[in-house]
Amino acid sequence: MRDRDAQAGASNARRYVLELLPGLLGYLVLFLGLPALLGREEATWWSIPVALLPVVPLLWIVVAVIRHIRRIDDYQRRLVLIGMAFAFGAMMLTAVVIALLSTVDVVVGGTEWIVFGVGAAVWFGSSMWATTR
Numbered sequence: 438m439r440d441r442d443a444q445a446g447a448s449n450a451r452r453y454v455l456e457l458l459p460g461l462l463g464y465l466v467l468f469l470g471l472p473a474l475l476g477r478e479e480a481t482w483w484s485i486p487v488a489l490l491p492v493v494p495l496l497w498i499v500v501a502v503i504r505h506i507r508r509i510d511d512y513q514r515r516l517v518l519i520g521m522a523f524a525f526g527a528m529m530l531t532a533v534v535i536a537l538l539s540t541v542d543v544v545v546g547g548t549e550w551i552v553f554g555v556g557a558a559v560w561f562g563s564s565m566w567a568t569t570r
Contacts, residue, residue: 449508456501463494520564527559528552 468491535548
């Protein structure tokens with residue numbers, strides 16, 4: 438029974454990576470490649486859709502995560518949701534700290550990327566922590 442559960446878990450993990458990888462690679466290629474390809478020109482009517490093009494692979498990633506959560510067992514689902522809860526809390530705390538700093542005229546550049554980075558790092562770290570408990 439335990440071997441079958443381990444095989445199912447490994448199969449789910451493999452499937453998750455295979456579903457997630459195209460979205461991650463697509464996002465990286467578009468996010469890093471579009472500015473290099475197009476340069477920084479002044480805004481035109483087509484610059485907004487082009488700037489939002491990396492959102493398409495992000496939607497792929499969201500679908501992959503949802504599919505993964507539906508496939509895994511209750512214990513693994515709990516671990517994923519614990520990681521998401523920690524990440525959400527860390528992102529909200531980071532956003533509030535940045536907002537409070539702005540009240541005393543401290544300018545923090547790239548705040549959206551700081552909040553995103555903190556959320557991603559905490560989600561990854563807390564998920565790793567939860568699986569080792």
